[in-house]
Amino acid sequence: MEEPSCNEIIQKPPTEEKILVSNEIKENDHKSKEIKGFVPISLGDIDKYNAQQKNKNTVRKHDSNLKKLKTFLKQQQLPTDITQIEMKELDNILCMFILSIRKENGDEYETTSLRSFVSSIDKELQLNNYQFTIAKGQRQGFPRFRETLSSKMKKVKKEGKGNKANAAQPIEQHEIQKLYDEGQLGNGSPQAIINSLWFRFTTNFGMRSVEEHYNLRWGDVKLCRDVEGDEYLELVERQTKTRTGATDEARTVPPRIWANDEDPSKCVVATYRIYASKRPHRFSEPSDPFYLSTSTKANITATTGNEQWFISMKMGI
Incomplete structure (x- = not known):
């Protein structure tokens, strides 16, 4: 019996058994490329995950805001379904709601919380095909409510409640005033400036630990301006041991401190x-420390004109 030639061996199709074994080897080889301790993730999975997490928080906040509105409507013995109320009447109701709501x-x-209430109300109206919206657009209505909201927002800003801060130990106003009178707070000296920033960042930014202040960078605090031209400081939060990024600690809106136009001497x-x-300008890069040591030169005050305070x-x- 003649042995097959090389060409015949190459051209001869593999048996079914060999095909099955070959496919099994390829499948196992593919699985072996998957690193243990990880699961396959695509770019689409990333977007889907972010959307799911965002939606959970958004839905929870939306429901909470509407629950507060319904509680107010029940107390006023008004219909709780705002989508069934005529715009002129609802316009006045929303004015009363936004003026009366408190913690x-x-x-x-x-x-930020007031904007959240308005956003939830407007979303509820739009989801139910209400004839008018609060937000700008061709169907914008609620003129009285928008004017009332604008007035309240300005009032709240002036009261220093432009942002949500973590709870801090209460301090009486007369105690704060005493610190200003004694020059420990204010803009009159390098140390007073450091004290003032530290104090306001603690009470308004909710910076709870010495470590948070010590690790603060110059680029972590931004000077910003809103659409109405009002200035504010905004904290760009980085994860620390005291802020891990967990759901119950995360703040969806950056903490802010608004300018105090009525009393510039106390304006942060x-x-x-x-x-x-x-x-020093050369030491004011985003990664540089926020808090700098004061100059050792004696008698540096706001009236000396000395530029090197730090x-x-x-x-x-």
């Missing part, structure tokens, strides 16, 4: 501007 402790809500934006002008050295704890 459980009686304090005013911050501007004015203090920030002075601090920016008096610290030195290129991180302030110690």
